[in-house]
Amino acid sequence: MNFLKLDPLMVKRLQRFRRIKRGYYSFLILVILFVISLFSEFIANDRALIVNYEGKLYFPTFKFYPMAEFGQMDEYGFDDVEADYHGLKTEIATLKAEFKDRMETWDGSAAELLESEPRFQRKDNWVLMPMIPFDPYEPDFSYDEPPPNAPDGRHWLGTDGQGRDVLARLLYGFRISMTFALALVVISQTFGTIIGSFQGYAGGWFDLYSQRFIEIWGTLPFLYVVIILTNFFTPSAKMLLIVFALFNWLGITYYMRTEMYREKTKEYCLAARSYGASSMRVMFKHLLPNCLTPLVTFTPFLIVGAIFSLTALDYLGYGLPPPTPSWGELIDQGLQSDNRDKIWLSMSPFAAISFTLILVTFVGESVREAFDPKQYARYK
Amino acid sequence: MPLLEVKGLKTEFRIEEGVVHAVDGVSFHVESGETLGIVGESGCGKSVTAMSIMRLIPDPPGHIAGGQILWKGKDILSMPDDAMPDLRGNEIAMIFQDPMTSLNPVFTVEKQLGEVLEKRFGLKKEGARARAVEMLEQVGIADPSERIKAYPHELSGGMKQRIMIAMALMCEPDLLIADEPTTALDVTVQAQILHLMKKLQEKVGAAVILITHDMAVVAETCDRVAVMYAGRVVEFCDVYRLFEETKHPYAFGLLKSIPKEGLTKEDSLATIEGIVPSLIHPPTGCRFADRCFKARDRCRSEDPQLRDVGDGHLTACHFPIEEGDE
Numbered sequence: 001m002n003f004l005k006l007d008p009l010m011v012k013r014l015q016r017f018r019r020i021k022r023g024y025y026s027f028l029i030l031v032i033l034f035v036i037s038l039f040s041e042f043i044a045n046d047r048a049l050i051v052n053y054e055g056k057l058y059f060p061t062f063k064f065y066p067m068a069e070f071g072q073m074d075e076y077g078f079d080d081v082e083a084d085y086h087g088l089k090t091e092i093a094t095l096k097a098e099f100k101d102r103m104e105t106w107d108g109s110a111a112e113l114l115e116s117e118p119r120f121q122r123k124d125n126w127v128l129m130p131m132i133p134f135d136p137y138e139p140d141f142s143y144d145e146p147p148p149n150a151p152d153g154r155h156w157l158g159t160d161g162q163g164r165d166v167l168a169r170l171l172y173g174f175r176i177s178m179t180f181a182l183a184l185v186v187i188s189q190t191f192g193t194i195i196g197s198f199q200g201y202a203g204g205w206f207d208l209y210s211q212r213f214i215e216i217w218g219t220l221p222f223l224y225v226v227i228i229l230t231n232f233f234t235p236s237a238k239m240l241l242i243v244f245a246l247f248n249w250l251g252i253t254y255y256m257r258t259e260m261y262r263e264k265t266k267e268y269c270l271a272a273r274s275y276g277a278s279s280m281r282v283m284f285k286h287l288l289p290n291c292l293t294p295l296v297t298f299t300p301f302l303i304v305g306a307i308f309s310l311t312a313l314d315y316l317g318y319g320l321p322p323p324t325p326s327w328g329e330l331i332d333q334g335l336q337s338d339n340r341d342k343i344w345l346s347m348s349p350f351a352a353i354s355f356t357l358i359l360v361t362f363v364g365e366s367v368r369e370a371f372d373p374k375q376y377a378r379y380k
Numbered sequence: 381m382p383l384l385e386v387k388g389l390k391t392e393f394r395i396e397e398g399v400v401h402a403v404d405g406v407s408f409h410v411e412s413g414e415t416l417g418i419v420g421e422s423g424c425g426k427s428v429t430a431m432s433i434m435r436l437i438p439d440p441p442g443h444i445a446g447g448q449i450l451w452k453g454k455d456i457l458s459m460p461d462d463a464m465p466d467l468r469g470n471e472i473a474m475i476f477q478d479p480m481t482s483l484n485p486v487f488t489v490e491k492q493l494g495e496v497l498e499k500r501f502g503l504k505k506e507g508a509r510a511r512a513v514e515m516l517e518q519v520g521i522a523d524p525s526e527r528i529k530a531y532p533h534e535l536s537g538g539m540k541q542r543i544m545i546a547m548a549l550m551c552e553p554d555l556l557i558a559d560e561p562t563t564a565l566d567v568t569v570q571a572q573i574l575h576l577m578k579k580l581q582e583k584v585g586a587a588v589i590l591i592t593h594d595m596a597v598v599a600e601t602c603d604r605v606a607v608m609y610a611g612r613v614v615e616f617c618d619v620y621r622l623f624e625e626t627k628h629p630y631a632f633g634l635l636k637s638i639p640k641e642g643l644t645k646e647d648s649l650a651t652i653e654g655i656v657p658s659l660i661h662p663p664t665g666c667r668f669a670d671r672c673f674k675a676r677d678r679c680r681s682e683d684p685q686l687r688d689v690g691d692g693h694l695t696a697c698h699f700p701i702e703e704g705d706e
Contacts, residue, residue, distance in 0.1 A: 008531055009486070204440050267481040271544070274434055274476075275469035275496050275551070289486045 010292075016370040023366020026359040037175040044132035044168035048085040053125045060085065071122075088127050095123040132156070132165060136172045136325040139163030148333075148342050158344040161333050164323075166344060170352050172325035176237070177356070181306035183241055185299055188248035193288075193295060196253035200260025201283045207257070214250050222247045222309075223318075230318045237320055240313070244306065251302070255294035263287045297371050300364030304357050311353055327353050381453055382409040383587050384433070384555060389447035391425075391432045394440065398660040402428045404611040405447070407686065412554065415581070415588040417602035417619070419595065419634070423656060425611040426591045427477075430557045433589075434474060435464055452554075470500055473548035477560040479540035483532040489516075489543055490528040493550065500551045515546040519576055538569040542576070549580045556581065557589045562597065574601055595638050599623060607631045610657055610667040613686060617693040627689055627700035629672045666698070674699045 018024050041061055042049065051058040053070055060083065068079040070088050099113070099120050106113050114120050134140060134155070140163045143149045147163035157166040199207045226243055233239055263269065264287060272286045313319035314328025322329065327349040333339055334346025391403040403425040410416045418426045431437050432444055435456060449456040456467070468474075476482045483492060493512040497503040503511055509528070516524035519542040532540060541561060548556055558577065562570040578601055581588050590602060598605055598619065605622045607615040607630065615628040626632045633652040643649075654671035657663050663670070669679040676699065684696045 267476050267478050268484045270436060271474070271476055271482045272484070273436055273468070274474040275547070276465035276467070276499060277495075278465055286484050290484070 013370045017366055020366040020369060023362050023369075026362035026366075030356075030359050030363065033174065034178050037171060037178065040171050040175055043130055044134060044136065044165070044171050045130045046085065046133060046135045046138050047082075048088075048127045048129050050128040051085065051088070051125070052127075053088075054122075085127055085129065086133065088125075089129065092123060092125055092127065095120060099123050132168050132171070134165035134168050136164060136168040137323055140165065148339065148345055150342070151344055157348045158342070160330060160345060161336075161339065162323075166330065166348055169325040169330060170327070170348060173327045173330070173349070174352065174356065176320070176324065176326065177307045177310055180237065180241065180310055181303045184244050184248060184306045185302050187241070187245045189252055189295060189299060189302070191245070192249035192252035193256050195249065196256025197260050197283055197288060197291070199253065200257040201264055201279070201287070203261070211257075214253060218250050220247070226313060226318050235319065235321055237324075240310070240319065244309070248302065248306070252295060252298060255298070256291060259291035259294060260287060263290050293371050297364070297368045300360050300367055304360045304364065307353070307357060307360070382450075383412040383452065384589075385409040385448075385450040386429070386433070387448040387450065389429065389432055389449060390445040391428050391437060391442060392445045393442045400659045401611055401662060402442075402659060403432060404659075404662070406608070406611070406613050407447075408606045408613055408616055410555065410587050410589060412587050413585055414603040415578075415590060415601055417598040417605045418589060418591045418608060419593060419598055419605060420608035421593060421656065423659075424608045426593075426608055427559055429608070430474070430559050430589065430591055433557065434468060434472060436468075469496065469551050469553070471553055472555045472557065473551050473553040475541075475544050475548050475556065475558040475561045478564050479537050479544055480564065482544055483540055485532050488529055488531055489535075493528070493543070493547055496547055496551060511550070512546075515550045516543070518580065519543070519546040519549075520572070521546075538565055538573065541565060541569075541573055545573070545577060545580065549584050549586070552584050553586050555587045555589065557591070559591045560593070561590075562594075563592075570597075577601075595634060607634070610662065611659055612667065612696065613694075614668065614697070615695045616686065617695075618691075621691075621693050625693070627693065627695035628668075628697045629674050629701060630668050632701050633671075666696075674701075 036043070045061060047060040049059070049061060051060060051070070058065060058069075065083045066080045067073055067083050070083050072083055072087060073079045074081055074084075102113060102117075102120075103110060139147070140155070140159060141147075142154075143159075143163075147159045148161050149155065149159045149163070151158040151166075155165050155167070157170070160166055160169065195210065199210050225247075226240075229235075229239070229243060260283070269282060269287060272282050277286065310319060311326070311328040311331070314326040315332045316328075317332070319328055320326050330349040331346055334342065334344075334349070339345055386409065387407050389403055389406045390401070393400040393402055406425065406429055408416065408418075418429065420426050428437065428442075433449055433456065435444075437444060444457060447457070451467070451471070459467070483489070490509060490512060493515070494503075494505075494508040497508040497511055501511075513524045513528055516528060521527050521539060521542055527535070527539070535543070541564075545561070556577075561577065562573050565573060574597060577588070590597070592598060602619045605615070605617060605619050606613045607622070607628065609630045615622065615626070615631045617627075622631065623635065626635055630652070633650070636650040637652065639649060652671055657667050657670065663680070665678075665680040665682055666672070666675070666684050669675040672679065678698055682698070684698050686694045686696045689695055689700055
């Protein structure tokens with residue numbers, strides 16, 4: 001992207017983009033949210049961030065520790081399964097309370113009490129849990145009522161039908177949606193740009209036939225293809241990405257094709273060729289930097305489309321396989337007949353998706369405005 | 381052996397209305413170091429000839445239908461495609477008509493000159509920069525080390541054309557094709573640019589094909605001239621002979637149409653009556669016959685070939701101009 005930095009026109013456009021406050025701040029918020037969501041494991045997780053146990057520090061986010069490490073055992077007598085950090089935290093708190101109670105009736109010093117009952121030594125251990133101490137997969141059955149449970153101090157946005165924390169699922173869902181959308185944009189825009197450039201630059205029969213192929217390809221109904229494919233294959237993020245990409249690369253080819261058609265007639269293209277530049281060099285080094293406007297202006301809207309379609313597919317049940325945290329699946333839960341009064345289930349993903357899509361649309365709008373050459377034109 | 385010899389070149393464009401015979405059997409040659417002018421009105425095939433030599437005809441719709449272009453004795457038209465990039469720029473360089481669009485708008489001058497230097501001489505970064513600055517200085521750009529950082533839109537037309545000349549001559553080519561290099565420029569700048577080209581040409585020792593429709597430019601700069609009309613060379617001779625002993629009626633008409641000293645507002649300029657014939661269905665016989673004051677029946681039936689009318693003066697006319705013709 002070296003040429004983006006050098007091109008003064010592009011610099012000017014970026015400056016113009018920065019001046020459009022709505023788009024610029026939307027962009028900043030989105031970037032910050034996305035970067036934060038990349039570190040979701042440190043924000044919403046049922047593994048502790050740091051555990052101080054018997055004078056040793058543990059960082060369970062990065063490493064698996066069995067229950068035996070912290071003297072725990074599950075109800076079936078296994079101690080080699082993942083440690084229960086919630087349990088550890090409760091245990092320490094109970095010990096502390098108990099120790100306090102005993103001190104009130106104890107005559108000697110605290111040290112003597114510790115000596116007589118060594119189990120109290122464990123009260124000095126501590127566990128630091130993340131901000132949202134639940135991961136998006138583990139059900140929480142600690143309530144008396146069956147899930148979904150309404151929001152409270154424990155689960156800020158309540159739990160879903162399987163007792164999983166909604167906020168944690170929203171956060172991970174955001175990460176998946178954004179990563180998916182960005183990956184899709186990179187793949188389909190790259191492929192579409194290459195094909196469109198070849199069409200425009202080569203022209204002739206290649207353009208003619210590939211354009212007809214694209215038109216036919218474009219009429220394939222996306223949803224039906226996905227439904228058919230999900231009947232044969234288990235949907236995975238990779239498969240969905242490929243299917244999405246197969247349908248999304250078409251859009252940009254039209255624009256790159258016409259841009260190339262226009263740019264290749266300019267004399268600098270001929271000049272470059274007259275100095276012996278190869279077709280590839282002329283196309284991608286000389287012409288492409290002059291054809292970037294549609295690519296940049298359409299990208300945000302493609303992201304909007306990708307997030308929305310992924311949510312829609314998840315809602316319909318043809319998207320990412322459960323238990324992947326996803327917004328569409330949450331909306332689906334919230335709209336089931338026995339959940340209609342559990343408003344947090346449908347409203348929180350709805351709010352999240354609206355917020356995200358509005359932000360991306362603002363960015364897209366501002367980018368388009370910043371790139372608009374007719375900015376100062378006056379129509380009479 | 382001449383440096384470049386074009387023999388019976390035919391270039392056609394297939395369009396909906398039919399096949400346009402833009403260049404139809406053009407022959408001429410260029411000796412090393414000399415300047416050949418190609419003159420003629422718009423659409424007579426001057427630029428197409430130049431593009432054919434470089435093999436830069438947009439295909440489709442155009443293609444070279446026949447003839448030979450011998451470069452140092454080797455036929456350019458039968459060379460493989462991947463041999464052309466080595467020839468272009470390194471041995472034959474080109475300057476275009478419109479300096480406003482011949483530089484890539486998104487790169488600095490330094491980058492564009494650097495690219496050519498890297499391809500031609502393998503010079504990179506500092507080496508290329510020093511060479512480019514030196515070259516800009518030679519083409520008369522003030523403060524070259526600052527100007528080199530400029531983008532094309534920050535430069536004037538004359539400056540851009542100087543940069544194009546610098547780029548072309550930097551390659552030290554054996555042949556420079558200048559396709560109306562001064563047409564888009566101010567009259568005052570035109571003279572400077574032509575003078576500069578001449579000076580640098582002498583320094584590098586390159587032959588030049590100067591395409592123009594300006595007779596004054598021809599008189600000023602060329603050693604020999606090929607006059608083209610409707611896709612053909614009609615007169616090919618020494619520049620002095622063209623002005624002193626014009627043989628072809630078309631060339632004669634062209635020279636007469638130059639405004640002369642002593643003309644007043646009331647005098648009308650001499651013109652050649654009629655219009656250029658269609659290149660899709662060219663008339664049989666001489667293509668100039670309909671506009672020619674000397675045309676006879678033979679002109680309309682028999683196609684005149686280029687023939688020597690004395691001392692290597694070639695003309696394609698059955699009834700060349702004689703003394704006393706008006």
